[in-house]
Amino acid sequence: xxxxxxxxxxxxxxxxxxxxxxxxxxxxxxxxxxxxxxxxxxxxxxxxxxxxxxxxxxxxxxxxxxxxxxxxxxxxxxxxxxxxxxxxxxxxxxxxxxxxxxxxxxxxxxxxxxxxxxxxxxxxxxxxxxxxxxxxxxxxxxxxxxxxxxxxxxxxxxxxxxxxxxxxxxxxxxxxxxxxxxxxxxxxxxxxxxxxxxxxxxxxxxxxxxxxxxxxxxxxxxxxxxxxxxxxxxxxxxxxxxxxxxxxxxxxxxxxxxxxxxxxx
Numbered sequence: 084x085x086x087x088x089x090x091x092x093x094x095x096x097x098x099x100x101x102x103x104x105x106x107x108x109x110x111x112x113x114x115x116x117x118x119x120x121x122x123x124x125x126x127x128x129x130x131x132x133x134x135x136x137x138x139x140x141x142x143x144x145x146x147x148x149x150x151x152x153x154x155x156x157x158x159x160x161x162x163x164x165x166x167x168x169x170x171x172x173x174x175x176x177x178x179x180x181x182x183x184x185x186x187x188x189x190x191x192x193x194x195x196x197x198x199x200x201x202x203x204x205x206x207x208x209x210x211x212x213x214x215x216x217x218x219x220x221x222x223x224x225x226x227x228x229x230x231x232x233x234x235x236x237x238x239x240x241x242x243x244x245x246x247x248x249x250x251x252x253x254x255x256x257x258x259x260x261x262x263x264x265x266x267x268x269x270x271x272x273x274x275x276x277x278x279x280x281x282x283x284x285x286x287x288x289x290x291x292x293x294x295x296x297x298x299x300x301x302x303x304x305x306x307x308x309x310x311x312x313x314x315x316x317x318x319x320x321x322x323x324x325x326x327x328x329x330x331x332x333x334x335x336x337x338x339x340x341x342x343x344x345x346x347x348x
Contacts, residue, residue, distance in 0.1 A: 120217070127218045130204065132211035133180055135160045135173040147193075164192055165243035175237060179203050180212040187236045189221065189308070194245025196221035196308015221308030247307055249291045257284045261297060262304025 120128060127147070130139035137155045140148075148163045149155045155162070161169035168190065179186055185202040199218040207213065244250075250258065260270045267285065271278045285300070294300055 125219050129216040129218070131160065131173075131176055131214050131216055132208055133173070133177045133214070134211050135169065135176075136211070138208050138213060165241060167241035168192065168239055168243050171239040171241055175201060175239070176214045176216075179214055185234060187234060189236060189238045191242040191244060191307060193243055194247050194303075194307050196306070198308075220306070244307070246292060247303070250288060254284055254288045254291075257281060258288055258300060258304045261285070262301045262307075264301065 120126065127143040128139070128141045129137060129144050132138055137158055137160065140155050145154060145156075159169070160172060164172070172188070172190070175186065175188055179201050180203045183203055185200060188197075188199045188201055190197050190199070197218050198221050199216050202215050204213040204215050244255075247255065247258070256274070257270060260273065265273065267278050267281045270276075271281045274281070285297070288300060289295055292300070292303065294303065
């Protein structure tokens, strides 16, 4: 005789408890949650309209990007972020609003690696939809945050390298490997170059950035968030081919570069 017992919940099985929601708690309103979010010392909060205008910026955003005595609120993103990068960020914001799907954006501004969560907000401001951008600095070569489901990680092509903008592609690559804690010998082996060549580049990097010690170089590389596996390093440095057989093009006008003693041959 067929029994339907398997289709029914066991009599002694406890019912699933309802999920706790902050929006259903008396006295715990959205203002409380918003204030708490803005109080997190490692997170910076920005609200951006889909036309690229800053609608809200917390104190940490103001401290980083605003002119002394000024504010970024009401300004276009391109007023204080490299224009090409700003264009990409605004496009990402519009895509988030259109798809209603949040994304993670890993980008570099003023030489600092940043990881941002971008989510659409309900409502509008002056006819424009809004996105909430919660950002923190990518320190210590941090990898992408764990994400689940369909949450995508986007890395804009444009980068505002700040003080690192004076470095060549090869120097950026070597700086990233220094930030990963590699010695000159290890870098030389990884890149199939001589130790002398790597050391020459390291000295050049230090001279351009006004830094002397390897520790200082590693520190500024970590702040920029360019450490990590070789594929990401090559991407950060702008290399598009799997193998770069020569250093030609690294330095402006380096064709027939002289190679005195102590410099790479």
